[in-house]
Amino acid sequence: MMTGCAVAQVTCRSCKSQGNHPCKNHGKAPELAREQLDAGTIHCSVTATCKTCAGALGTDCKLCDNEAATTELERRRQLVAEWRQARKTAVDDVVDQKRKTPALHLRTPHCELTCTLKPLTVDRKKLDTHALMHLYGQRIESLRAMFVEQFELEDKDLPATLQVFLFESQKDHALMSPRATGIGSNGNRIKLMGVPAVLCMYRDRRDAKDDAALHRQVVHHVTHLLLGNMQPSHWLGNRKHGWVDAGVAHWFEDRITQRCANFCYDEILLKPGAGFKGGKWRPPVRKLVTTKKAISFAELSTRNTDQLSFEEHAMAFAYVDFLLTVHGGAKFRDFVRRLKKGDTSREGLKAIYGLSPLTVDPKFHAWVRAEYPPR
Ligand SMILES: [Zn+2]
Ligand SMILES: [Zn+2]
Ligand SMILES: [Zn+2]
Ligand SMILES: [Zn+2]
Incomplete structure (x- = not known):
């Protein structure tokens, strides 16, 4: 038998020797349990207002003395307070001062998100502003992760932080967008190409009727931001590479x-809500190809984004689809990099794919006939 070799250990049953307790205010209410489940959340302005923990999500254990745990809690409280103050100066002091409810803020690993969306139904459940903010934060993170994977990028190839503003009211958007992007606020959606990467938009009910439509808009515009800001950071839409800029989005x-x-409103003049073939573009592209009405690559690759017609948007999508599906994301990434460094589409196509504007079309057409459904 061994005796007399016990190691002195401070044990506290109350906190299981952790030195702190999870803040009770976030344990039961379903929308707050999310804070702990959602590992992507770094800061949330809703929990930052918690009277018990001030957003640190924990409270000091009164029954034991654990200096390290106490210091850590204080550090977390401090970080939340500094972030909250920065968001107040950058956003709360700029948007409509008469708004009844405060704008909500969320910090995730790669996104600083502001949200004032009114409740929306998602999968038959009504989500409030706070829940929507967390959902959109996750959606933006997962789009970024998908973008990185698709083009075989490294994390440093993309901006560390995307700034995204999802407003309910046009007024907030109009006040915020000049400040956040340094450009006017005539459009519904403003993207700033360059650093920092900013998307400022409001929910225009004419074309964002529901959550699905709004989600689609966010995906489209955040993709533009990611592509434009992918190193080296340049917007391709006004360098005759409109098909790449729009096609990838x-x-x-x-x-x-x-x-x-x-x-995008600056891409094509149209009534809000107008679209092309119900948004299902493979069959109409196939028809353009089989009836020999499809625009040639040589011609498509002379257009800027704002010069593309509806049909050309669909063809841009299909050329991107072809190159990504048949030749993979890494080659497309290298192709985009050459374009950003000044190559023409012809030069980039030759260097990366060994194709010319004339030889790409027969291959593309054969692929469309084989892969795209007639209806
Ligand atoms: Zn304790
Ligand atoms: Zn939250
Ligand atoms: Zn709390
Ligand atoms: Zn677009």
Whole structure:
């Protein structure tokens, strides 16, 4: 038998020797349990207002003395307070001062999100502003992760932080967008290409009727931001590479939401809510190809984004779909990099794919005939 070799240990049954307790205010209410489940959350302005823990999500154990745990709680409280103050200066002091409820803020690993959306139904459940903010935070993170995976990027190839503002009211959008992006606020959706990467938008009910439509818009516009800001950071839409700029945004819309419905207002003059073939573009592209009405690559690759017609948007999507599906994401990434460094589409196509504007079309057409459904 061994005796006399016990190690002195402070044990506290109350906190299981952790030195702190999870803040009770976030344990029971379903929307607050999310804070602990959602590992992506770094800060949330709703928990930051908690009277018990001030957003640290824990409270000091009164029954034991654990200096390290106490210091850690204080550090967390301090971080939340500093972040909250920064968001107040950057956003709360800028948006409509008469608003009845405060704008909510969320910090996730790669996104600083502000949300004032009114409740929306998602999967037959009504989600309030706070729940919607967490959902959109997750959606933006997962889009970014998908973008990184698709193009075989490293994390440092993309901006560390996307700034996204999802407003309910146009007034907040109009006040915030000049400040956040440094450009005017005539459009519904403002993207700033360059650093920092900013998307400021409000929910225009004419074209964002429900959560699915709004989600599709966010996917489309955040994809533009990611592509433009992918190193080296340059917008391709005004360098005759409109088909790449729009095509990639449509491609992610289709992949995540199975439909393409967004044409930036500066891309195409149209009534809000107008679309092309119900957003299902493979059959109409196939028809353009089989009836020999499809625009050639040589011609498509002379257009800026704002010069593309509806049909050309669909063709841009299809060329991107072809290159990504047949040749993979890494090659497309290298192709985009060459374009950003000044190559023409012709030069980039030759260097990366060994194709020319004339030889790409027969291959693309054969692939469309084989892969795209007639209806
Ligand atoms: Zn304790
Ligand atoms: Zn929250
Ligand atoms: Zn709390
Ligand atoms: Zn677009």
